[in-house]
Amino acid sequence: MKxxxxxxxxxxxxxxxxxxxxxxxxxxxxxxxxGELGEDKRFVYPARMFGIRTLVLGVDLLTLKPSRRVLRQAxxxxxxxxxxxxxxxxxxxxxxxxxxxxxxxxxxxTGLAVVSLVAAxxxx
Numbered sequence: 001m002k003x004x005x006x007x008x009x010x011x012x013x014x015x016x017x018x019x020x021x022x023x024x025x026x027x028x029x030x031x032x033x034x035g036e037l038g039e040d041k042r043f044v045y046p047a048r049m050f051g052i053r054t055l056v057l058g059v060d061l062l063t064l065k066p067s068r069r070v071l072r073q074a075x076x077x078x079x080x081x082x083x084x085x086x087x088x089x090x091x092x093x094x095x096x097x098x099x100x101x102x103x104x105x106x107x108x109x110t111g112l113a114v115v116s117l118v119a120a121x122x123x124x
Contacts, residue, residue: 004119015058022051074113
């Protein structure tokens with residue numbers, strides 16, 4: 001298996017796991033980010049939106065022939081997620097521990113996306 005295929009598959013698996021978590025277990029996701037839903041269920045709707053988007057993107061990476069467009073979008077999406085997580089930590093929108101975790105996960109995803117894109121371009 002080529003490096004690009006390995007990184008693309010790993011990214012797809014991370015996306016599918018995180019997407020399913022957001023879609024089907026928003027409460028657990030909120031807890032892992034340092035919050036309790038309690039009576040306030042406002043987190044559930046955006047978590048499910050995040051979940052389905054992420055789940056579909058992960059399945060696409062596994063089932064579609066990897067195009068440069070899809071891989072470039074993966075870099076953009078995960079780099080933006082990384083920046084958003086970092087900003088959320090710096091601005092206090094997320095607790096420090098949750099911001100660190102989400103920044104690291106998003107940065108790893110960005111790295112996987114970059115390696116997948118570079119490998120796909122070399123293979124073309």
